[in-house]
Amino acid sequence: MSRRIILLEDGWAFMEQGITKLKRILEGLPEPQFSSQEYMHLYTTIYDMCTQTPRPNDSTPNDYSEQLYDKYRGAFENYIATTVLPSIEDKYNEFMLRELVNQWVNHKVMIKWLSRFFHYLDRFFIPRRNLPTLHQVGMNCFRDLVYRVVHEKARKAIIFLIDEEREGKQIDRALLKNVLGIFVEMGMDRYEEDFEAEMVKESGAYYSRKASSWIEEDSCPDYMIKAEESLKKEKERVTHYLDSSTETKLIEIVQQKLLVAHANQLLEKENSGCRVLLRDDKVEDLSRMFSLYCNITKGLDPVSNMFKQHITSEGMALIQQAEDAAASKQIGHEQVLMTKIMGLHDKYMAYVTDCFENRTLFHKALKEAFEVFCNKSVAGCSSAELLASFCDNILKKGGGSEKLSDEAIEETLEKVVKLLAYIDDKDLFAEFYRKKLARRLLFDRSANDEHERSILSKLKQQCGGQFTSKMEGMVTDLTLARENQAGFEEYLRENSVAHPGIDLNVTVLTTGFWPSYRSSDLRLPQEMVKCVEAFKGYYATKTKHRKLTWIYSLGTCHINGKFDQKPIELIVSTYQAAVLVLFNGSARMSYSEIMAQLNLTHDDLGRLLHSLSCGKYKILIKDPNTKTNSHSDQYFEFNSKFTDRMRRIKIPLPPSDERKKVVEDVDKDRKYAIDAALVRIMKSRKVLGHQQLVSECVEMLSRMFKPDIRAIKKRIEDLITRDYLERDSENPNVFKYLA
Structure with a gap:
């Protein structure tokens, strides 16, 4: 049995009844919901109108798919x-937005129902013709006929409400989320072009007005609090109703208007800017400043520059205080300076860690600032010498470490090594430190062997094994020297004939490890010669391949002085002891006789006699009857009436200028280091331009010292004369390596 043919007009009239009912339901009018029979009837009507076959002998088409698609x-x-x-x-405004959302919701419901009624078209007709789906048709109708008409009006209403919220008023965030959902569903390009671009622009204008007002009225911390709160609220806005893709653009414009545009004015505010915050230790405000500017391209540059300048000025103030203290001859100003610099470093390293989140930029600023004042001299003393003296004071007996715990000393040594990283002349520090280490070790002035080894370990880690190799050798030498001394004492016990009758301690050192000391041709008195010969005899039993060179300037002697009132033990140098022992055989001697017997120079003998006759302790007295000022005609007598309340006294020698010798030794070593670096570079490169050779040489040596460019040029010329290098015949600024 064939189906009844449904004409287009009849079928559409029936469908319109169903559509009208749907509209009434959407508008909230009293209308019962669709029953399953009604739904099936409507669906079947469309199905039949699209699938019915024409009657016999009837050329009229009965498939109304195309017409129904258009009517949909x-x-x-x-x-x-x-x-x-x-x-x-x-x-x-808000009422229009609510109605828009309401109509949008209804429209989507209408699409849903009508798509079901006309579902046959979606399954067969639309795919065959490659047409937009029923859902797309419904969406396009809303976009073309509603959205394009009202989106500008809607955008203005949304921006108005956002501004109201920024001013502290309550708004319906859910409404905005729903409205903006319409923009997004129309396509992200529509959301960006029709809403986002204008909203971001208006936001920039809003915060530009606010910034102009706040920068005049508020302190830097207050301004930053407002900026921080504004950024936080804008991020909340994105979370609650804006699309997530808007966050980056919105935050950028707010940062630009609040932070970038007024950066200099804000950071340099007279009574509350960055420098004031640093001066007053406003850690919380500095942390806020960092968090505000850290995500802005180059936003932290001015902050790090001010940080660097502030630290530099504080450091230079400490240097000036030390200069003033030195000028007024205050004792221990060097120790005070180093302690204060370490405190300054601790303080601002904590800023870098806590306020600036260990950002490399601030580590660099701290480093550059400390490099400025850590390389300043104080009262003619280089920073390298000051730091070496500070270490000496910490590590020697009776120094600054007596009241410190082992943990505190370790912590201080750690800080010393950190400061050394900022000093250019590390080789100069090494030489001064080595000199002082030698005195501590040789004269038993080191407070603790463990601390000595600890700082060497720290220095090795910081500057490399070559830096500490000689110092480590010195410490090892002392251990071997103690074993040698024990062996010597055992030798004397077994060979009583060889015993010189005087207690003798000898420290045997390895020449390459220790600082260079001047060895003189001092002619020892016979009593002291016996001691030397006794040890030589012992040492010959141990090795035939090593030669002993005696450094009398490092020796110490304990002499019993027999004075009229009481005997007093005198602690003197080997040179002083040699002079005094001469007076065992003669109570009165001339300057010339002493010089001849001891084979000393005028300079050396002058210092010795001055220490024994003109200082605090006058063991010798100059004959007052001497008529001439000539040294050679002066006579000295043993002062038998000398006395002192102490039973043991140390007679110091006038200090010699060690500093000059250390600097000269370091300058000499630097020449060799520059030569070695130049040859090493040229050996690997064969041909190199002048500028590049100099820069590579500076880079290679900067770990130990900052070489002077003029010195490098001199060494290049010297290497040319010694046939290590030659100039290129065509370009004199190019050098060639000569194998």
């Missing part, structure tokens, strides 16, 4: 024109 679109267009647009266009 027409139903939406009619509904929008008669119901949707009129209901939206007569409302404004």
Whole structure:
């Protein structure tokens, strides 16, 4: 049995009844919901109108798929024109937005139901013709007929509400989320072009006005609090109703208007800017400043520059204080300076760690600042010498470490090594430190062997094994020297004939490890010669391949002085002891006789006699009857009437200028280091331009010292004369290596 043919007019009239009912339901009018029979009837009507076959002998087409597709679109267009647009266009601001959302919700429900009624078209007709789906048709109708008409009006209303919220008023965030959802569903390009671009622009204008007001009225910390709160609220705005893709653009414009545009004015505020915050230790405000500027390209540059300048000025103030203290001859100003610099480093390293989140930029600023004042001299003393003296004071007996715990000393040594990293002349520090280490070791002045080894370990880690190799050798030498001394004492016990009758301690050192000391041709008195010969005899039993060179300037002697009132033990140098022992055989001697017997120079003997006759302890007295000022005609007598309340006294020698010798030794070593670096570079490169050779040489040596460019040029010329290098015949600024 064939189905009844449904004509287009009849079928559409029935469908319109169903569409009308749907509209009434959407508008909230009293209307019962679709029953399953009604739904099936509507669906079947469309199905039949699309699948019915023509009657015999009837050429009229009965497949109305195309016409129904057009009428589907027409139903939406009619509904929008008669119901949707009129209901939206007569409302404004928030009310208009609510109506827009309401109509959008209804429209999507209408698409859902009509798509079901016309579902056959989606399954067969639309795919064959490659047409937009029913859902797309419905969406396009809303976009073309509603969205394009009202989006500008909606955008203005949204921006108005956002500004209201920024001013502290309560708004319906859910409403904005729903409205902006319409923009997004129309396509992200529509959201960006029709809403986001204008909203971001308006936001920039809003915060530009705010910034102009706040920068005049508020202190730097207050301004930053407001900026921080504004950024936080803008991020919340994105979370609650803006699309997540808007966050980057919105935050950038707010940062630009609040932070970048007024950066200099804000950071340099007279009574509350960055320098003031650093001066007053406003850690919380500095942390806020960092967090605000850290995500802005080069935003932290001015902050790090001010940080660097502030540290530099504080460091230079400490240097000036030390200069003033030195000028007024205050004792221990060097120790005070180093302690204060370490405290300064601790303070601002904590800023880098806590306020500036260990950002490399601030580590660099701290380093550059400390390099400025850590390389300043104080009262003619280089920073390298001052730091070496500070270490000496910490590590020697009776120094600054007596009241410190082992942990505190270790912590201080750690700080010393950190400071050394900022000093250019590390080789100069090494030489001064080595000199002082030698005195501590040789004269038993080191407070603790463990601390000595600890700082060497730290220095090795910081500057490399070559830096500490000689110092480590010195410490090892002392251990071997103690074993040698024990062996010597055992030797004397077994060979009583060889015993010189005087207690003798000898420290055997390895020449390459220790600082260079001047060895003189001092002619020892016979009593002291016996001691030397006794040890030589012992040492010959141990090795035949090593030669002993005696450094009398490092020796110490304990002599019993027999004075009229009481005997006193005198602690003197080997040279002083040699002079005094001469007076065992003669109570009165001339300057010339002493010089001849001891084979000393005028300079050496002058210092010795001055220490024994003109200082605090006058063991010798100059004959007052001497008529001439000539040294050679002066006579000295043993002062038998000398006395002192102490039973043991140390007679110091006038200090010699060690500093000059250390600097000269380091300058000499630097020449060799520059030569070696130049040859090493040229050996690997064969041909190199002058500028590049100099820069590579500076880079290679900068770990130990900052070489002077003029010195490098001199060494290049010297290497040319010694046939290590030659100039290129065509370009004199190019050098060639000569194998």
